[in-house]
Amino acid sequence: KPLRAYALRMILPAATTTIASALHLLQLIQVNPTNALTIKSAKWVKPSASNSAINLNSLTPPRSGHVTFRSDSGDNYIFGGYVEEFSKSEETGLTRYVTNDLWKWDNEKLEWHLCDVLLDDDVPGPRLATAAAVVNGQPTLFGGWDPQEAGTGGIILDTVHQLDLSTMKWNFLKDVRIPDGPTSRHVALALPCNKAADEQKQQSVVLIHNHRCIDHVILFESDKSSNECTFRKQKTSGSPPSSRGLHVAALLQDQKHVVIFGGAAQDGNMSNEVFVLDIESWDWRKIQVVNDGPIPTPRAGACLCTFSEDSVLLFGGAERSNEGGLNPRADLWELKLDCSAGTASWSLVLDDDGDSADCGLPPPRNAATFCEVTPPTLLLESSQANDSDPGRYFVLQGGWAPFKKTWAETTFLRVEIGDD
Template sequence: MHWELLDATGSKPPGRAFHTSHLIDDTKLIIFGGIGVQGNMNTAYELDLIAKQWNVIFTTGANPGDIPSPRHGHSLCDTPHDGTCVLFGGAGAGFYNDLFLFDARTGRWTMLLPRGNKPAPRAFHTACSLVHNTKVFIFGGQNGSSTHNDLHELDLESLTWTFVRTRGIQPAPRWGHATVAVGMDLMLSFGGAGESFMNDLIMFNSFKHTWSYVHGLGSPPSARWGHSMVLQREQARVVITCGCCKGSPFMGDGHLFNMNALQRGPPAPSQAEASSGESNSAQAAQNAALRDLLTIRDDKPTWQGPPKDALVRRWSAPRIRVTRIVRERAEAAVKEQVNKVLEESRARALRTSGTR
């Protein structure tokens, strides 16, 4: 496994962070939003993976408010309909909990107004499509003053929000984590930031509404947030790359988790309820389901990462071709914008509490 610089032509997006990317029809990558030196953005770009060409997507909306406002830290995920995806939340002029449908083939945005109790405004959460992409699960995130560990389900067929009451362990509140769908019913999430940086791997079973820890042999990646996480289904493994952590603001490492014969590790001291017979049986059922869903090619669940694993040792991080001055200015601009959003959010919260 190795990195390769993709030299694409066309209208390349300006540099940004905390945007979203989404694969359409296995041939086109959609980029939306993010924050850069010019502030928050709500522009969309398409990368044709066959032609290796960037194109600007000229977006439209049928009604005022149909196009999402500039933002970062939002989420995009699949729907049951080809060429479409849903956007939730993020931060810009404030923190959002709005919902939009995007048709990548027409460039058309539509604001959705589901029934039920929608999640509180947040950014840096994750969204995951399960059950044939008919249900979207929103997990975690933060709003500038508090960090969440709640879970919400959006039924795309009935267009209804539901707060999910879970069993098993209760994951620590977090933001900046990463999540992937495994099979039809399972969701894996790694790391994030909360009271501290985290490197736990946790699994949610959407059929049983249970959370559980996932443990494997080898050394897991160091605690981090802002990383990426991808499932390689045919190889039955998860790839985790990059991120930020304490003492090392930007990382370029890569780690593999080979998923087979998943084992349950000892519960955290604060999660004694996870050792109950019900939770153990739920964990066993999840592990069996995961083995059935994936083509298993390894004998043991194993973390692979530098410096011991030969496969990852051949994995060289991509070179970032920017000067030190440009990089420092971009980093400073991102920090300034994020701090501005957080300060404005806290000020609004204080004004609201003062008027009650």
């Protein structure tokens, strides 16, 4: 029953009952800031079994609907999600539950390590479909969904928690609540201070977009000097996205434009629309896709990652099947934008059908996380990559194929780049 509820709420993401999310969120990750680039090639990388120095582990239990964030020091973390484990006592052979564990990626050993956080009353409870961003060096969780007992519908959260990475202690901001009520299946992005805040006040700002954001976005502002945290609504103009959840977002490396893709409305209709928000003028533009070739199907629960000043990478997600259920995908796309013209073009980098499907693609999935990491030394040695051009590496973790499997394996994408 919990598994079926998971799928149904992916299709019909009501404001108070939704459950799955793509990572997460995908916030700005600037491992290799670059100008305009073009992708020469992309390949999913699996460490060679003959290289005994590499023992790429899985993140267990398998999970989906978790969230990822990157610390100011460059470390990647994963929090929470919906996990499954084998159980002899369950009729299905599996037990499923929501977790609040925290994992840190070791880029040298290619391993996930369970973090030893201080256990007290401030620790955030189990959740998925949450959003996270780093504020003044502190990872911050916004809302999410706690399913609680099966059949109850659980609760949607309006809470905010921050993590002090120096002490590994969570801090529950008891007097700070997300405006207009609980939220899940939303996105959160850290904005550059000089674009959205008063630098003299040493403020850091996070943009939150959820199903209620039609004529505004929500800004979470944190004053480093006073430790004061507040929410406010920022009015927007232009052509905004319609009400939706399970969409994905990224901040371009130009530090001026937020890109939003896809998602699902409350009636279950999915989208493949692209919108861009100028965070200087707070003006929305619905982007006109101008290429004649293929474009991503309408989908929810995909992964979106910043790639350059004018492009993002999109992976996977779930589309509607012809039978009315969910069909997970494993395709990889690049979206190149001309924000001033309000246009964009899609390029299919790796298809999950046809010739590209033979290139070691990971199994199709939604509600995974996909983030950039520093090129791992062990993988470079294993692949004999050119030291002068190691390429760029992205880590895919977890995710769910509806009614089939939740994934634990860690998979790398290597992208070779060239000048535009």
